[in-house]
Amino acid sequence: xxxxxxxxxxxxxxxxxxxxxxxxxxxxxxxxxxxxxxxxxxxxxxxxxxxxxxxxxxxxxxxxxxxxxxxxxxxxxxxxxxxxxxxxxxxxxxxxxxxxxxxxxxxxxxxxxxxxxxx
Amino acid sequence: xxxxxxxxxxxxxxxxxxxxxxxxxxxxxxxxxxxxxxxxxxxxxxxxxxxxxxxxxxxxxxxxxxxxxxxxxxxxxxxxxxxxxxxxxxxxxxxxxxxxxxxxxxxxxxxxxxxxxxx
DNA sequence: CCGTTATATAGATAATTGTCTATGCTATTA
DNA sequence: TAATAGCATAGACAATTATCTATATAACGG
Numbered sequence: 001x002x003x004x005x006x007x008x009x010x011x012x013x014x015x016x017x018x019x020x021x022x023x024x025x026x027x028x029x030x031x032x033x034x035x036x037x038x039x040x041x042x043x044x045x046x047x048x049x050x051x052x053x054x055x056x057x058x059x060x061x062x063x064x065x066x067x068x069x070x071x072x073x074x075x076x077x078x079x080x081x082x083x084x085x086x087x088x089x090x091x092x093x094x095x096x097x098x099x100x101x102x103x104x105x106x107x108x109x110x111x112x113x114x115x116x117x118x119x
Numbered sequence: 120x121x122x123x124x125x126x127x128x129x130x131x132x133x134x135x136x137x138x139x140x141x142x143x144x145x146x147x148x149x150x151x152x153x154x155x156x157x158x159x160x161x162x163x164x165x166x167x168x169x170x171x172x173x174x175x176x177x178x179x180x181x182x183x184x185x186x187x188x189x190x191x192x193x194x195x196x197x198x199x200x201x202x203x204x205x206x207x208x209x210x211x212x213x214x215x216x217x218x219x220x221x222x223x224x225x226x227x228x229x230x231x232x233x234x235x236x237x238x
Numbered sequence: 239c240c241g242t243t244a245t246a247t248a249g250a251t252a253a254t255t256g257t258c259t260a261t262g263c264t265a266t267t268a
Numbered sequence: 269t270a271a272t273a274g275c276a277t278a279g280a281c282a283a284t285t286a287t288c289t290a291t292a293t294a295a296c297g298g
Contacts (some may be wrong), residue, residue: 005140012135017256021124021131026209033229034275047257049276068265068274069229079209086202089147090195110152110188110244153245168246183281187244187295229274232275240298247292254285262277268270 003081011082014058019043020051023073024060031064031073122200128202135170138162139170143179143193150183150192 023037027093048112052072055061058077064071133139142156157167171191174180178197183190 003145008140009137010133011130012140013255016128016131016135018124018128019256021127024208025124028210035227035229035273043256044258045223045275046259046277051213053276065265065275066229070275071229074208076209079179079205083202083205083209086198086205089143089193090198090202091147108152108154108259110185110190132285138286162286163288164245165247165289172246184245184295189245236298241296242298243294245292245294248290250288250290252285252287255283257282258280260278260280261281262275264275265273267272 003085004119008082008085010058011060011078014054015058015082018052020055023055023072027061027072027074032072034070034072037072122204125202128205129177130179130197133173134171134178136201137157139174140193142174146180146191146193150190153189153191156191 015024017095019041022040026032026037026040034045035047036050037052038045040047052061052063052070055072056063059075061072062075134143138160141159145151145159153164153167153171156171157164160167171180171182171189175182178194179199180191181194183192198208
């Protein structure tokens, strides 16, 4: 695993807001201009700009200027990165990111003496 | 799509923290007790308890008590829910969640007169 | 029962976040 | 070049978050 946890935090943070989730979902239909996006929310223009900056900075969304208009679209590659992480987590295995850095074998009572039944 | 954006927000929020990401990654290796998890961080026990509550409440992690010890493991089904959403977003198509609720056709200059080239 | 161990809760606090209004910047157009 | 339209930035502010210390609760062992 080449990425660290910290690298994924901004991505999950970008998705951790109802407005931004709806923005990304709207962009699923294709590229949209900022003014069109704005019509779908009860927020002010600066607030939308704030959200678009978070989505752009994280790489989830790509921005393109055409004159005075800004067009936004989803960035599939970055979304794939998140999917890949979830896939790694989903497939229970013996090599988590942390295990690469050292031994996480537990020597406490809870893991040896009685032992966790579900292991 | 049966879920709304708001349903996913707590899930992404749960992942939007470096400590919690590491916890989930550690649990990829299998079930672990709280005390064992704690040894992997420079945080206090109440702080770990706080994080485990967020992960448990969101459904990402399952908790199981055995005497005084708490054992935690990942909940694959909930993680799959997030993966499915990302898959929907990834596959650009003509039916986003919002489109089900109404028309998002844009009648502004930016989308008609000049028109967005990349469409 | 009483002490110990593991975990959870309460309260405090500094940092971050999402929103607004006001304003600045940039590009098109008259 | 002056006015306008679209978007970004600055500053203010209330709400949320992540962390700590202190304390409570729960379960086991003697």
